[in-house]
Every structure is written in structure tokens, then in C-alpha cells.
């Protein structure tokens with residue numbers, strides 16, 4: 391599968407510092423920041439710094455180091471935000487047309503802070 395990455399997408403611009411964001415955590419390979427239009431009391435977005443359009447692109451082409459860094463950073467943010475364990479959260483990603491992905495840079499939504507309801511299509 392050949393993936394085409396648009397370097398002008400909004401998250402690429404955030405990563406270049408062209409657009410401000412409210413950062414929650416940052417490592418060499420990962421940025422976590424507050425969603426501009428939150429759907430829950432906690433709604434953050436985790437993105438790899440590399441140019442991956444969606445989950446399957448990231449999983450197929452990122453290095454093991456990037457993949458481990460991304461997931462460990464997300465887990466640590468989940469703990470820091472008080473969502474780990476009993477409280478709980480939802481981690482979700484949208485891809486492509488069917489997933490109604492808006493920003494073509496892989497991102498994981500992490501939602502919590504209220505009962506989220508059943509996931510429906």
C-alpha cells in the first residue's frame with residue numbers, strides 16, 4: 391500500500407510550530423495535545439511526529455522505537471489524567487472516508503471524564 395502524506399495538514403503545521411496547541415505531553419516521537427473541540431471533559435489527541443496518514447500507515451511503516459514511544463506516552467497521559475483503572479476512557483482513531491477522518495495525520499483520540507455511552511456506527 392502506497393500512502394501519500396499532505397505536509398500542509400493541520401497537525402503537520404502544529405508539529406512545525408505554525409499553529410499553537412495546548413500540549414499535554416511531548417517526547418522525541420510523540421505529541422499529545424487538547425482537542426480544539428472537545429467531546430468529553432477529557433479529549434486529547436496523540437500523534438506521532440512522523441508523517442503517517444493513519445493507523446495502518448503508522449503500524450506498517452513506523453520504527454519499533456516510534457511505535458513503543460507512542461503507546462507508552464499515551465499510557466502515561468492516561469494515567470496522569472486520572473483515567474487509568476476504574477475511571478476508564480475510550481481510545482479511538484478514524485481512518486479514511488468510511489471513518490470520516492478529517493485530519494490526514496494519524497491521531498488517537500483519548501476521551502474520558504464522563505460515561506461515554508455505547509459506541510455506534
Ligand code: 5GP
Nearest residue numbers: 400411423424425426427484490491492493
Ligand atoms: P478526525 O475527525 O480526523 O478523527 O479528528 C480531527 C480532530 O482534530 C477533531 O476532533 C478536531 O476537533 C481536531 N482539530 C481540528 N483542528 C484542530 C486544531 O487546529 N487544533 C486542535 N487542537 N485540534 C484540532
